[in-house]
Amino acid sequence: MARIGVFICHCGENIAGTVDVFKVAEAAGKFPGVVHSVEYKYMCSDPGQTMIKDAIKEKKLTGVVVAACSPRMHEPTFRRACAEAGLNPFLCEMANIREHCSWVHEKGEATTQKAIELIRIMVEKVKRNKPLYSIKVPVTKTALVLGGGIAGIQAALDIANAGHQVILVERSPSIGGHMLQLSETFPTLDCSQCILTPRMVEVAQHPKITLYTYSELESLDGFIGNFKARIRRKARGVDEKLCTGCGVCIQKCPQKKIPSEFDAGMGKRTAIYVPCPQSVPNQPVIDREHCTYYIKGKCKICEKFCERKAIRLDQQDEIIEVNVGAVVAATGFDILHSKDFPEYGYGKYPDVIDGLQFERLASASGPTLGAIKRPSDGKEPETVVFIACAGSRDDAKGIPYCSKICCMYTAKHAMLYKHKVHNGKAYVFYMDIRAGGKNYEEFVRRAIEEDGAVYLRGRVSRIYEEDGKLIVKGVDTLLGAQPVEIKADMVVLATAIVANQDAESLAQKLRVSYDPYHFLSEAHPKLRPVETNTAGIFLAGACQAPKDIPEAVAQASGAAAKVAGLFSSSELSREPVIAVVNRLPPPVFSTCTGCFLCEKACPYQAIEREEIKDRKGNVIKVVAKVNPGLCQGCGTCVALCRVKAIDLQGFTNEQVYCELMAL
Amino acid sequence: MEGHPEDQDQSLMSRVREGTGESAYKCYQCGKCSAGCPLALEMDYPPSQILRMIQLGLPGLEEKALGSLSIWLCLACETCVARCPKEVDLPKIMDFLRQESLRRGLTHPTAKNIIKFHRAFLDPVKYTGRAFEVGLIADYKARNPISAFQDVLIAPKMFFKGKLSLAPHMIKGRGEIGRIFERAMKKESKK
Ligand SMILES: Cc1cc2nc3c(=O)[nH]c(=O)nc-3n(C[C@H](O)[C@H](O)[C@H](O)COP(=O)(O)OP(=O)(O)OC[C@H]3O[C@@H](n4cnc5c(N)ncnc54)[C@H](O)[C@@H]3O)c2cc1C
Numbered sequence A: 001m002a003r004i005g006v007f008i009c010h011c012g013e014n015i016a017g018t019v020d021v022f023k024v025a026e027a028a029g030k031f032p033g034v035v036h037s038v039e040y041k042y043m044c045s046d047p048g049q050t051m052i053k054d055a056i057k058e059k060k061l062t063g064v065v066v067a068a069c070s071p072r073m074h075e076p077t078f079r080r081a082c083a084e085a086g087l088n089p090f091l092c093e094m095a096n097i098r099e100h101c102s103w104v105h106e107k108g109e110a111t112t113q114k115a116i117e118l119i120r121i122m123v124e125k126v127k128r129n130k131p132l133y134s135i136k137v138p139v140t141k142t143a144l145v146l147g148g149g150i151a152g153i154q155a156a157l158d159i160a161n162a163g164h165q166v167i168l169v170e171r172s173p174s175i176g177g178h179m180l181q182l183s184e185t186f187p188t189l190d191c192s193q194c195i196l197t198p199r200m201v202e203v204a205q206h207p208k209i210t211l212y213t214y215s216e217l218e219s220l221d222g223f224i225g226n227f228k229a230r231i232r233r234k235a236r237g238v239d240e241k242l243c244t245g246c247g248v249c250i251q252k253c254p255q256k257k258i259p260s261e262f263d264a265g266m267g268k269r270t271a272i273y274v275p276c277p278q279s280v281p282n283q284p285v286i287d288r289e290h291c292t293y294y295i296k297g298k299c300k301i302c303e304k305f306c307e308r309k310a311i312r313l314d315q316q317d318e319i320i321e322v323n324v325g326a327v328v329a330a331t332g333f334d335i336l337h338s339k340d341f342p343e344y345g346y347g348k349y350p351d352v353i354d355g356l357q358f359e360r361l362a363s364a365s366g367p368t369l370g371a372i373k374r375p376s377d378g379k380e381p382e383t384v385v386f387i388a389c390a391g392s393r394d395d396a397k398g399i400p401y402c403s404k405i406c407c408m409y410t411a412k413h414a415m416l417y418k419h420k421v422h423n424g425k426a427y428v429f430y431m432d433i434r435a436g437g438k439n440y441e442e443f444v445r446r447a448i449e450e451d452g453a454v455y456l457r458g459r460v461s462r463i464y465e466e467d468g469k470l471i472v473k474g475v476d477t478l479l480g481a482q483p484v485e486i487k488a489d490m491v492v493l494a495t496a497i498v499a500n501q502d503a504e505s506l507a508q509k510l511r512v513s514y515d516p517y518h519f520l521s522e523a524h525p526k527l528r529p530v531e532t533n534t535a536g537i538f539l540a541g542a543c544q545a546p547k548d549i550p551e552a553v554a555q556a557s558g559a560a561a562k563v564a565g566l567f568s569s570s571e572l573s574r575e576p577v578i579a580v581v582n583r584l585p586p587p588v589f590s591t592c593t594g595c596f597l598c599e600k601a602c603p604y605q606a607i608e609r610e611e612i613k614d615r616k617g618n619v620i621k622v623v624a625k626v627n628p629g630l631c632q633g634c635g636t637c638v639a640l641c642r643v644k645a646i647d648l649q650g651f652t653n654e655q656v657y658c659e660l661m662a663l
Numbered sequence B: 001m002e003g004h005p006e007d008q009d010q011s012l013m014s015r016v017r018e019g020t021g022e023s024a025y026k027c028y029q030c031g032k033c034s035a036g037c038p039l040a041l042e043m044d045y046p047p048s049q050i051l052r053m054i055q056l057g058l059p060g061l062e063e064k065a066l067g068s069l070s071i072w073l074c075l076a077c078e079t080c081v082a083r084c085p086k087e088v089d090l091p092k093i094m095d096f097l098r099q100e101s102l103r104r105g106l107t108h109p110t111a112k113n114i115i116k117f118h119r120a121f122l123d124p125v126k127y128t129g130r131a132f133e134v135g136l137i138a139d140y141k142a143r144n145p146i147s148a149f150q151d152v153l154i155a156p157k158m159f160f161k162g163k164l165s166l167a168p169h170m171i172k173g174r175g176e177i178g179r180i181f182e183r184a185m186k187k188e189s190k191k
């Protein structure tokens, strides 16, 4: 006979304010099988849990229903309490009378009645619950880090230094990401490459890190602790083991006029190239789209001059397969491009550039060796206008959010310009100055007060060219929205930070959710900022939202700590809510007829085939079997099975029917 | 359900919303409209400031907006609409403010001529179905004698280019046009 205990929580006023908890307790006490029914102010508190534990022992309960909040909040709490009192934790269920009742209805008779009904169906379910035991799965203690920007680098180093293997996959020929392109960094103005390159070298030399650059994730299967990743290593055209990075091929390559991605189009590169001299690794790649050999079928100059015989013009892409236990996505961001700014003539006037292009102009290793020269004629601009919020906070351009870092880097740009061109005039059009970081506000004030950048509050409406000048038409809203016109020699747009173009397809490969702007979504905006909705996959850096370097690094270390925590034991325990195929005594063995529709339908490839043999070893029947390590308990097979041979543990068909019939 | 503050009284803000479907709260005062408006320099308050007056709704400010010359200078060229990052339809609001200004008798003195021009433009449309330039000029100048000799020198040139015709053109659907006017006037008087 079932002996069920019902425990009703007031949740302070959250439940008791709308539901008559005393009446509910009385009604529940009369349900068949219920031997104990009480209410209490806070069931999750220590005394609340003690009430449950005592009742289990004293009343010899065979099942517990806690009527309180969502099981997402406190199911683990109450199941643990039951386990401590010697009751199998899976014999404890929650009836959600808060989110499903008191919070969404007015106070009254009907609301109280609904709470009673919610408990009634749970009591019927618990009566049919069976003791279940957690499933143990092994953990592969290798992490896959996607993206080798500062976030990916930091995550890889932290995980490796915690003693675990790391595979770092970077799409471009070198690690470093956007930070490697920056000149100096706010708010300290330290040289970006000087602080980044030591970390890049550390990654390359770390015995526990395997680095795959010029590579991309093809697919990811499996689940937490046991992922299988397929990685495409794009054909580099160069044998990495032989190449010493001497650079002779680069000097000799006849294709010299290709716009350099690393220099944001401000400089040129060859067809065989490394993005910059500090690249890690420093072995070049061949860009087949621009290589003479691939276009015309002959050239091979690099091959001729390479003393190490490292050039492999016929190399093919290679797919490798690795087993990993956790994944950190650190694939970074992109910026909004020219087609989105017709009113500013970006893409039409060469001297209207974006922030990354300015970084390359200001960088000592850039195409102008750090001199501010405008692209059109190489002259030093006497007046530069910086435009913040170019595309950000702009519903009309589909970007209502704030890109967060532009206020700061625009102040930095104005400052760097004034440091390099002492008599130059720097104007900054802004809408608000968002400088909420450590030493950030002080930094912006320095640009204004010490370096003399003139800040105008207003948006620019239009930019056009007249007599060799760029006419910038804006307003100053602090002067009563007076139209102002500035004749500039160069304009720098702080274009919006956007997600990578392939962010959506990456999210789908990883099976993690993403927001309407394709930034990858965290599991909880406050409490789980580095986890995703998919267990075992974590986030770091600007792939989640616009971020500056300190934030990207902090999140990367956070993700690494999560991975290290996951790898701290060699086994994971998982909830036993999985499908099982029934087994019956001979001669039936199972109602499964071996149609294997479930095998095709299972999204996790968890259905296997089992041969049932007689004593002599002859196969009598082939039936389905669920691999408990792979099954995620989605229930697709249960819905599909025509002979009802499969059931979901903890949510059996019988349990669900009885819940419904109780209503 | 408790409403947005603007639903709670009949402020100008809420009348604008009812009359145009546009919310002035959307505007975050970036000034991009004022920066691009071809008339901003002639206006007593640039377009973004007119919106600000409606947003604040403080005593005196609504009247200031309705009594401004700006609302009468707006050409409805829609430059601001094309540029506004928040997609505020300013000319639609300006048009509503003009009607409201007339209704409440707050019209800016200089605007009187503009209104005369509007009337002189619309009257022939009402009766002939078309704009009639020579009639328009004569009518406008009769309504506003000070302007009698303004722009008089360009008339011969336009005449010889065939831009000015001495008799109005008539169109077929004159009756319908008349009815449109009637309905509009009825709607207006009900307000
Ligand atoms: C103009 C400008 C100036 C800035 N100035 C400063 C400053 O002064 N101070 C500051 O703190 N911050 C600054 N920032 C912000 C800084 O660049 C970012 O905070 C930082 O780069 C974020 O690092 P990340 O690793 O998250 O992303 P990223 O730097 O974008 O790195 C992501 C990496 O992942 C790779 N990748 C992308 N997709 C894939 C894929 N599918 N598979 C494998 N690899 C992939 C990319 O190639 C890249 O190497 C500036 C940004 C800009 C645009």
Ligand code: SF4
Binding pocket: A249, A252, A253, A254, A255, A271, A272, A286, A290, A291, A292, A293, A294, A299, A300, A301, A302, A303
């Ligand atoms: S073969 Fe291609 S990469 Fe090599 S030198 Fe010629 S153009 Fe350059």
Ligand code: SF4
Binding pocket: B026, B027, B028, B029, B030, B031, B032, B033, B034, B047, B048, B051, B080, B083, B084, B085, B086, B087, B088, B090
């Ligand atoms: S452009 Fe739009 S948001 Fe900006 S001030 Fe004008 S109306 Fe307001």
Ligand code: SF4
Binding pocket: B033, B036, B037, B038, B039, B040, B047, B073, B074, B075, B076, B077, B078, B079, B080, B081, B090, B091, B094
């Ligand atoms: S529509 Fe009116 S307010 Fe807008 S730009 Fe044109 S004249 Fe100015």
